[in-house]
Amino acid sequence: MIEECSGYYWFRELSSGGVDLAHLCRSILFSGRTQYQRVDIVDSPLHGKVLFLDKVLQSAEKDEFIYHEVLVHPALFSAAKPRSVLIIGGGEGATLREVLRHPGVERVVMVEIDGQLIHIAQQFLPEWHQGAFEDPRLELVFADGRRYLETTDQRFDVIILDLSDPFQDSPAALLYTTEFYEIVRSRLRPGGACAVQAESISPQQCAVHARIYNTLAASFPVVKTCPYMLHSFHRPDAHLLASLDAGWSAERIARRAEASSLPLRYLSPAVMRRLFAVPPYLEEAYALHRRPLTDADHHIAIDEIL
Template sequence: MAQDTYTKRLWLEEDLADDLKWSMLVKKVLYSGKSEYQEVDLIDVGPFGKTLFLDGKVQSSEVDEWVYHELLVHPAMVMHPNPKTVFICGGGEGATAREVLRHKSVEKVVMVDIDKVVCDFCHAHLEKNKAAFESSRLELINDDARTQLEAYPGKFDVIIGDLADPLDGGPCYQLYTQDFYQNVVLPKLNPGGIFITQSGPAGFLSCTEVFTCINATLRSVFPSVLPYAQHMPVFCDVWGWNMALTDASQAELSAEEMDRRLAERVQGSMGFLDGHTFKGLCHLNKVVRKCLEEEQQVYTADCGRFIHGKGQAAKPAENGSQQ
């Protein structure tokens, strides 16, 4: 580096796997905080812009969080005929609530995130989500999501899981189990209700880490589960979601009808999602489909599966000898 072009180089290094790491150039450390659960930082990094980190792990970035949250929220919301009440497990960043509140039909959003410090931090520093935090339709509770969902009077049209991946022994593992889905989520859905959860990496090399297990767990409880996936640059992988429907017929939405409902029900227009796009996301590739079919593991209360960085789901085709 030529001396005359020298500028400070502060890098944020993240392990993608045991043997792969990446480093984002830090432009500015904007805000830092610490709760009893985790460190929270808003940092302007490399090509990703303002990026939220919890314990140094990327949560969402300016350049692609809108894609992630469109895909988490709107497919389920438009497949439901008329969602009025929504429960969000986690979601402390506020962006999930922001997208839900764009739906004119929504009367009540209950968001339960255990970490008040993170919620306050995001309320204060994420300008884009500020209005959502201050909406009269939002009820924000800082507590364990299961406890609150179980105790909450009444049922919901849509329940959204916006939680960290199910690490064995991790804080969110219990919110991905068969027991939770069977005994808490399903009973709390109104007839025709839909449950949607982020589901970790879903690439052909990584889908067996948690994506296929979440799918298998949901399939053991719900009559219909719709998996879909999209590459998220800031996660350096394809990301997956699983939508669980109490009424399987709702999944038969045409691209045109999805476009019509998005236009009719949602304030503003979508940046990434439309019916054609969603059809593509649901066409999973041969490797991932095979992994979904073959997955045996259901998350139960006493058995989880770690993400050790990236696993390897796909094997070279039988015609492929070693290089």
């Protein structure tokens, strides 16, 4: 719902988790539907440009760099020499932007089911992709991410899953299951790493995250939580990092970050060293919500969302 107020607009986000949110905006830059979802882009005095998919905030100009740095760089620094990277999702292009900042990356395959979303982002969200779609290292594939992995015989050093929420009727629901993570593992080279967008870690809403953690842990020897906080998300969230390297360590990837001299705005080497610490309540959630998501049982109950 969009409500006008003294020349400004209140863009009302789809209510979830017992919270009703409205975002003040100066103008609506784009509003329409693709084959898969509704897309709204607004200009907000607080957050800058903001992208909503199906009326749920996905990314905001002022703090998207935190989300994307935490998703991409721990995984890239976990692989010894990441040359080949697969991205599934990430239609606004910022995940691609961060991957391409690594000079050793020679090839990036980006698989996005919603080609219309990419065309919208190219026009309206240049602050996110910063021309990354024009990079010659990119191979852009418009397809279902799971179908792509099931049919390709290629292997990658890093796979990044920048997906929408795994809730009912979501096209991404089957990209969070044990069966899917086994496919992901089989498409990684030895020592490879995978990064997954993994939902809220607030005490009120961490059950879904904990189930994703345990689902991923069933397929990978090392799974690490990467907490972060965005003003635009109004809650603490986390990505998950999974590695095939049984000797993985935070200190080693921090040293690689130092050696790279990448000018990151959030993930300094000092922040990287502390990134993977989690509070006791989250460890308790991992022990409590152990049931993995599977193809046959991937539906998220409403009490897990709340």
